[in-house]
Amino acid sequence: MSRPEVYPFDNISAASGNxxxxxxxxxxxxxxxxxxxxxxxxxxxxLHREHDMFEDGDIHRHLYLQDLYTSEAEDRTTLSVSEFxxxxxxxxxxxxxxxxxxxxxxxxxxxxxxxxRRCLPSARLLDIHIQEWHDSLFAVLAQKQDxxxxxxxxxxxxxxxxxxxxxxxxxxxxxxxxxRFDKLKKExxxxxxxxxxxxxxxxxxxxxxxxx
Amino acid sequence: MWRLNKIHxxxxxxxxxxxxxxxxxxxxxxALRQARRDRQLVSKRLLLYEEEEETGVxxxxxxxxxxxxxxxxxxxxxxxxxxxxLKALSKVLRESSAQLSFIKHENSMHLLVGLLTGSDxxxxxxxVRCLHELSYSPNTSVASACMPATPYLLTFLSxxxxxxxxxxxxxxxxxxxxxxxxxxxxxxxxxxxxxASCMENQRYNLAVVEAVGFTLSQLLQATGAIQKIIxxxxxxxxxxxxxxxxxxxxxxxxxxxxxxAWCLHYLVCSxxxxxxxxxxxxxxHCSSELVSLSGAVTQGPKEDGMELLxxxxxxxxxxxxxxxxxxxxxxxxxxTLLVDALCVFLQAYLCSSPSLARETAWVLNNLTAHSTxxxxxxxxxxxxxxxxxxxxxxxxxxxxxxxxxxxIVSKKKELxxxxxxxxxxxxxxxxxxxxxxxxVTLSLEVLYMLLLTSPQVKAEFLRExxxxxxxxxxxxxxxxxxxxxxxxxxxxxxxxxxxxx
Numbered sequence: 001m002s003r004p005e006v007y008p009f010d011n012i013s014a015a016s017g018n019x020x021x022x023x024x025x026x027x028x029x030x031x032x033x034x035x036x037x038x039x040x041x042x043x044x045x046x047l048h049r050e051h052d053m054f055e056d057g058d059i060h061r062h063l064y065l066q067d068l069y070t071s072e073a074e075d076r077t078t079l080s081v082s083e084f085x086x087x088x089x090x091x092x093x094x095x096x097x098x099x100x101x102x103x104x105x106x107x108x109x110x111x112x113x114x115x116x117r118r119c120l121p122s123a124r125l126l127d128i129h130i131q132e133w134h135d136s137l138f139a140v141l142a143q144k145q146d147x148x149x150x151x152x153x154x155x156x157x158x159x160x161x162x163x164x165x166x167x168x169x170x171x172x173x174x175x176x177x178x179x180r181f182d183k184l185k186k187e188x189x190x191x192x193x194x195x196x197x198x199x200x201x202x203x204x205x206x207x208x209x210x211x212x
Numbered sequence: 213m214w215r216l217n218k219i220h221x222x223x224x225x226x227x228x229x230x231x232x233x234x235x236x237x238x239x240x241x242x243a244l245r246q247a248r249r250d251r252q253l254v255s256k257r258l259l260l261y262e263e264e265e266e267t268g269v270x271x272x273x274x275x276x277x278x279x280x281x282x283x284x285x286x287x288x289x290x291x292x293x294x295x296x297x298l299k300a301l302s303k304v305l306r307e308s309s310a311q312l313s314f315i316k317h318e319n320s321m322h323l324l325v326g327l328l329t330g331s332d333x334x335x336x337x338x339x340v341r342c343l344h345e346l347s348y349s350p351n352t353s354v355a356s357a358c359m360p361a362t363p364y365l366l367t368f369l370s371x372x373x374x375x376x377x378x379x380x381x382x383x384x385x386x387x388x389x390x391x392x393x394x395x396x397x398x399x400x401x402x403x404x405x406x407x408a409s410c411m412e413n414q415r416y417n418l419a420v421v422e423a424v425g426f427t428l429s430q431l432l433q434a435t436g437a438i439q440k441i442i443x444x445x446x447x448x449x450x451x452x453x454x455x456x457x458x459x460x461x462x463x464x465x466x467x468x469x470x471x472x473a474w475c476l477h478y479l480v481c482s483x484x485x486x487x488x489x490x491x492x493x494x495x496x497h498c499s500s501e502l503v504s505l506s507g508a509v510t511q512g513p514k515e516d517g518m519e520l521l522x523x524x525x526x527x528x529x530x531x532x533x534x535x536x537x538x539x540x541x542x543x544x545x546x547x548t549l550l551v552d553a554l555c556v557f558l559q560a561y562l563c564s565s566p567s568l569a570r571e572t573a574w575v576l577n578n579l580t581a582h583s584t585x586x587x588x589x590x591x592x593x594x595x596x597x598x599x600x601x602x603x604x605x606x607x608x609x610x611x612x613x614x615x616x617x618x619x620i621v622s623k624k625k626e627l628x629x630x631x632x633x634x635x636x637x638x639x640x641x642x643x644x645x646x647x648x649x650x651x652v653t654l655s656l657e658v659l660y661m662l663l664l665t666s667p668q669v670k671a672e673f674l675r676e677x678x679x680x681x682x683x684x685x686x687x688x689x690x691x692x693x694x695x696x697x698x699x700x701x702x703x704x705x706x707x708x709x710x711x712x713x
Binding site: 055066082085098 | 233236237240244253255257470484517519520524534562563565568571580581605606615618619622623642643646647654657658661684692696
């Protein structure tokens with residue numbers, strides 16, 4: 001029975017995340033003839049004396065020789081975990097758990113208006129925003145009929161102006177007068193929390209498509 | 213002398229204050245790391261006097277310069293009070309200023325050697341004590357001044373006395389790393405055969421065994437002429453003895469085992485031909501020792517200092533595995549027990565000693581890369597779930613764990629469905645989203661192998677939202693990763709098209 005190939009680790013710290021280099025393989029960019037880029041094979045790794053992976057153990061050994069060893073791990077930092085990056089181009093945020101990452105993504109990238117980059121907290125509010133701010137047909141219709149929909153899901157009431165809707169929200173639904181997602185158009189200013197990533201998941205055209 | 217039933221902080225540093233001790237340790241750690249980068253990692257050991265050890269209090273050292281000269285003059289005159297003067301001299305010589313005075317004084321070493329080889333046994337002991345203090349000095353010229361005494365020290369190694377031999381050994385051990393010239397001279401004077409015969413004669417005295425181990429480890433850490441040293445050591449009986457002393461002693465503790473294990477580690481990792489060591493049972497002994505130690509770890513609170521023994525044992529096993537035949541691994545049950553032991557260490561050291569946990573994972577990778585039996589053992593011993601739980605942990609650990617899982621997937625395809633049931637696919641859906649490119653690459657490789665096994669796995673992956681994960685990866689910065697993701701997307705799409713036909 002043959003042995004698997006034995007590879008010495010490059011003297012690169014394993015913690016740096018660099019890929020292991022296979023010295024016998026030709027340039028990795030060239031695919032084999034069948035186009036299959038997968039090439040995993042079990043590797044037995046031999047570590048030479050000076051390898052970075054041996055550093056901490058060597059240091060503890062020498063502290064022991066010098067009578068400075070302690071078994072209590074002082075300076076114990078919390079366990080380091082691999083990070084998750086936000087994949088939206090232009091957003092360089094990193095998170096230490098999937099939950100945090102998903103919260104970030106949902107809060108800042110999911111319901112983003114492709115026209116003005118504003119981020120809305122839900123698909124419904126995004127729809128309403130796009131309709132009211134970027135749909136010229138809406139502006140025309142609004143002159144003749146009540147088009148401003150109450151923001152509270154299930155209420156269904158419509159109003160002739162944005163101000164009337166706002167008053168309704170404050171009076172009936174007890175909303176604060178400065179509710180961030182109901183800025184009247186003339187107050188427009190870019191809120192500080194919006195992330196200007198390019199990856200908008202929604203657009204005017206997309207919305208129409210979705211309605212089919 | 214380092215009775216390691218319990219390692220305690222020596223008050224040698226004149227600091228009973230725990231914070232000062234910590235500060236000192238941190239400083240020393242920084243210095244050691246730099247020394248390692250410079251390939252100058254070397255330490256000496258200082259024996260304490262008996263009364264220091266008993267009371268735990270280091271004696272005060274008086275200012276030495278005047279005393280050295282006057283003591284030397286008194287000693288030169290001879291007489292019945294030699295012992296008293298020698299004892300005083302040995303205490304005074306702990307001070308560096310006294311040491312410098314000593315070596316400047318004419319014929320001082322000649323006098324000391326005379327007392328070392330004289331007929332008075334107590335004087336011999338005290339004379340070697342003086343030499344020991346000098347050998348410990350970080351000043352090269354002070355330590356080198358001991359060279360005239362070394363032929364005698366080496367001769368004394370084959371003698372029957374224990375305390376005296378110990379002191380000779382630690383003195384020689386401190387001298388080994390002083391300079392290339394000193395080391396060459398010691399080699400020429402026959403230090404290796406002397407160590408071998410000392411080990412043989414005094415093998416029932418673990419304090420001496422520990423001292424031999426220490427001295428040998430100093431030689432084996434040398435960078436110059438290392439191959440010559442190794443071949444000399446391999447020709448002697450030392451390797452057999454080193455292998456036999458790896459078990460901690462219930463009374464004496466870990467000290468001897470620690471030194472012997474580190475010697476073996478230096479032997480193994482400095483050469484590529486390990487047939488001799490394998491023939492002497494090094495791999496088997498180290499593996500079964502690790503199995504015993506893992507039992508101790510699970511049983512009670514972590515024993516002080518166990519990592520100091522576990523670490524070199526792991527390294528020996530990890531580096532011997534490449535030289536071992538698979539048939540030899542598969543036919544010996546100790547290696548499946550070792551698989552379990554390694555997982556115990558992984559859990560035990562994950563928080564307290566992450567780099568030791570990483571070395572453990574490295575050894576498990578080598579085991580599973582080599583032996584299909586060991587891959588099976590991981591699954592049958594219910595170790596897959598604990599391994600999967602380690603996948604969030606960085607510091608190089610999750611990379612190694614992914615390799616281990618990849619080894620199992622590639623060698624035991626019939627177990628893939630079981631692995632998926634144990635949550636491997638879900639875990640990959642997380643690791644595929646990580647920032648570390650090596651992890652993403654390995655995850656894609658494992659995913660590829662899993663997807664090949666059955667359509668159920670493909671369906672499960674799609675259910676877990678795999679398609680959108682792969683789509684995102686197609687925009688990864690690295691070309692190879694994009695290639696792999698695209699290939700998988702095409703594979704998956706092919707399947708979907710087949711279903712709609």
